[in-house]
Amino acid sequence: MSVSFTALKNDEKAVFSLRELYSRYGYVRHKVSKFEEYDLYARNKSFLISENILTFTDTDGRLMALKPDVTLSIIKNIGNDDTQTHKLYYNENVYRTSAGADGFREIMQTGLECVGRIDLCAVCEVITLAKKSLELISENSILDISHMGFVAGLMENIGIEGIDADSLLDFIEHKNLSAIKAFCAERAISEADARAICDITALYAPMGEALEAVRDIVRGKKMKAAYDELCGIYGVLSACGNADGIYVDFSTVNDMNYYNGVTFKGFVRGIPDGILSGGSYDSLMKKMGKRAGAIGFAVYLDMLERLDFESEKYDVDTLLLYESGSDMAQVARAAESLRGEGRTVRCELCAPNGIRYRQLLKFSEGGVSVLETND
């Protein structure tokens, strides 16, 4: 069976091309069941994008949930030992509320997980795949990269912790420099430290340039380790010609309880929100009692419908009108021959209300005549 790509919507196109991309890198499709015990999510609520979960009671009385997330279901069963690496991708519907939407929605999500022994090669592979995923979706895309250890290391080094750390992270996330300055002034944080926090917050630059710019800010073991890891990643990516379009933005902060190493977020022009999000989540693995490391990402395909501007101009290329007394075999043949030219053709006795067509044709015994052309 061959499927014409033009008939597909953006999200459907994305599903097929992403699947092909991930298989080319040796990732295998992983299917998980629609339902999961609620308990799994209750224990890891803040890992989820929205904390609302659709639940029901199963026939045996267990409280079940319609999956709001796939990652937890996948790592639940793997990653007990760090000698084996699993490379998986999925394409599943998840159920959750989203900002602004009234109630629960079914959302199609594609993602990829690499679980096991995670080294520089695996990290770079996942980042490359994240970037290629964005490129498949739009020619105008950006992948932002950050490292949890970088910001956390700086804060530890300065001695900011607890509630203070939470509020500072919130300011960093909103690039709110005036609040950061006031925060530092209130706590008598030295000018050099305050400037360091402001500099990494305001920083937004291509990866190579950004790493150069923050070199002198790096202090303490944790921050140094994070910096070295980012430099290592950049080295590999640029050697393969994959570093273009990757920007460093340390204001992208994920939950520190789950994510620990490198994190990233993807954007395409025309969608006012991130459509890809991921990172290494060894901390979550540890929380779930797993020894292995893990890195992965998810692509939120529901947002891609906003990119469908062109294809929706017409419902059909050709609307072919016939009369009730016409020779139906000839009508069908005329329509088939038009379809053979690559057009979409709809046959009707009279034009349905509100239908948008490129061309209106009329079938009569003498042949097909053009009544109207819209293009």
Added chain:
Amino acid sequence: MSLKQMINIALPKGRLGEKAYRVFEAAGYECPSIREENRKLIFENEEKGIRYFWVKPSDVVIYVERGAADIGIAGKDIILEYSPDIYELADLGMGKCRMAVACKRDFCDNRDKTLRVATKFPNIAKKYYNSQSREIDIIKLNGSIELAPILGLSDVIVDIVETGKTLYENDLEPRETIVDISARLVANKVSYKFKNAEITAMCERISEQIKKN
């Protein structure tokens, strides 16, 4: 220049927006047509690559968060109330006031009772009293908040106080300051990435202009 290439700026209708526009104008982002008296909603200066539009002050953050505007001017009160996922790039230092708790002059707070709070800002009020572990009953109003304690609808109000004149004239007084408020330059997170050079330059020029004033 295509529609998407321009920088879209949402200004809050009213005095604050007009003042903010003057700063943009002085910083080199003028748009003469905005001063013409007409019913147009959108004003653009193609040469400078900017497009302004006036929206209800509380809607600015919605336009920005959803990407219909790349940049906006919003009061800190609105940002705190709606907690939008946007960048807060600069404090414009204008439209200064404070969010405060006010009540009748003779009101005596009894911690034994649930406090009835009338406000236009339920989230700010809830957060403030939560931090004090105080049980409250929120009464969400849309205007004339000062009436509530006078008519016995609420014990206190949480509202914006500029000079306090309206309060004093109505036998009310501000008791506690919750947070200081001023106008902020905000940006959509994705626009900030795709139009980074333009937005960063604009932010710098606006900040310089603010320092001058």
